[in-house]
Amino acid sequence: MENPSRFNLIGSSPQFQQTLRQLEKMAQVDVPVLLLGETGTGKELAARAIHYLGPRAGRPFVPVNCGALAETLLESELFGHERGAFTDARQAAPGLAAEADGGTLFLDEVDALSLKAQAALLRFLQDGTYRRVGGSQERRADVRILVATNAALEQLVEARRFRRDLLYRINVLTLALPPLRQRLGDACELAQVFLRRFAHQYRIFNRQFHPEALDYIARHDWPGNVRELENQVHRAFLMSEDGYLRLGTALTVSPLAAGAALPYKTAKARAIAEFEQRYVSGLLKRTGGNISRAAQLAGQDRSAFGKLVRKLDLQGLGLGLPNLADKG
Template sequence: TGSRSRKEAVSFICVPVKMEGRVIGALSADRLFAASEALEEDMRLLTVLASLISKAVKNRQERHRMLEENRRLLDVLRERSRPEMFVGRSPGLRAVLTQLAQVAPTSATVLLLGESGTGKELAANTIHAGSPRAGHPFIKINCAALPEGLIESELFGHEKGAFTGAVGMRKGRFEAADGGTLFLDEIGELAVSTQVKLLRVLQEQEFERLGGMETHKVDVRVVAATSRNLEQMVKDGVFRRDLYYRLNVFPVSMPPLRERREDIPLLVENFLEKYGHKIGKRGLRVTPEAEALLLAHSWPGNIRELENVIERAVILTSDGLIRPDLLPPAMQAPCAFCSLRGTLPDALDQLERRLITEALRQHHGNMGHAARSLGISERVMGLRMRKFGLGYKAFRRGAP
């Protein structure tokens, strides 16, 4: 490399940096030559470091690829101020983005289905931004956040004296959204009496304010969302069948985070950048131990829960590293890295033994299949099994 003028008594070690079987670089190091020291352990260390470098490069490339694909799928979305974009590359998310791009330019009513925290509000904003109504208001209301006695007034407005405390006329959300889009979140929480009035607005685009006699016409596109099973609610008699069919013109199911785990590293990187920028922290990264915990978590709160976890960790970190101890206590379960002990060679041996044992268990003692799954030759597999005292018969199907 020409990096040194004297080459005596110096050993040169170099390993390839590979990504998906393709060499994308090399990692090399010099060390003082010592006849008593074998270079095998040094080479193993460099190989581990090269693997980490490859993973970081792949994550960065995937992030850029994901952004480019999002731009391609959402190039039909025209808006004055572009909404926050979805982050991810999973098949489920790509299917959702394609559906949103297809329905956005139309005037169809959209029903967003999915658990809390899966991005239904972002999807509604994306639909509005890509529609001809993008230059008009985007109004949202959470139907579960208001008591039954106030929801009608919020939706349709009221006249002066309509009820105690109504000291003046007030326009509702439908009038505020005239020409634009009204997002009704958690629509499954609406009372049956309100469902009747909502159905009329969807069908006739007209309504009366609470306490009023005058009929008002509006031009509003409705996007509804729910985390409940509306079809079952219809069977149970707590949600009107006719309203369900009127809302269910174009249903879009938002996948939960546990079904798109490959998106977690990209989402984490996005939140690290977002909250690191807010509080002036740069170069934030997640340790392998913490990443293993994030990938293993079931995420009942979905993306909202992940965002909160990362924001908390960004606030707590003092050196830019997100470690397991900065994650919520409920997530700090044992992982493959957390229990490794001793020196680096000891830890590498422990990890290597676990990987070989797990591969043999998965392939029921078949050395050839286990070796191929680990990307090593059968000869190397045999040497490693002899080193760790492992016998393939113990992993055969039906072995005691």
């Protein structure tokens, strides 16, 4: 495979190298690929690599985040609409399938598609034809479909929330992106790459990882995967006061600020408590107070995460969080 760093696919572990070899093979065959993996494992990066390593590289790569679109607009976004098809449809729109004609249409969070949109997608996958919302003319687009999800589609099929025939259509080939905790040695390699990127971005070249930070990076499970690692390195880079990047608990701040004069157990307990408060409140703000979603992002059971939220009493700390009682 040509230099995978071109696609930001970085890692020397046997697990990740095997994934890259599979990706290269899949790029050469013009069939749908289902990309599986936890949040932050790089599914869209892999989809872009499949496109740009394949025969459609000179044509458009069009990504669609199905989970970010309202259910009522998904079919219109994918296949377009005619003027007057619905309120605010003041003019016709071709849709993303037409935009991707000749290239690749990447559907992220495909599990978010409504059953109606799934039926339209299935019809499109069968013969490449579709109709705009509000239109009767049959249109055609030649696209390669790549889809991604972190959901268990078989379970959704059993719950009748995802069509089994659509699953068969999109699952011709499957590429599973391994979580960072299974990619031995890759976390430290990635961290060094991120450090160099931030050094060039901010024109600050005199910073390095504290030795204990590298140990933490190697040991941590990284439930948020590569995205979580990048965010922590970014934060540590910006907050460094002495040229060292510190990640983890007490390592996230300078030794003096961490209370170096306190007894070890007291300083450690304080640092852990402060980390828990920042981490959990950050997740809750990101998810609008949805405890279930925050627990999923943290890689924790909802019940255990809810106990942590109650222990921290975040609602009572005046952190500007939404009402948690009605969420998740």
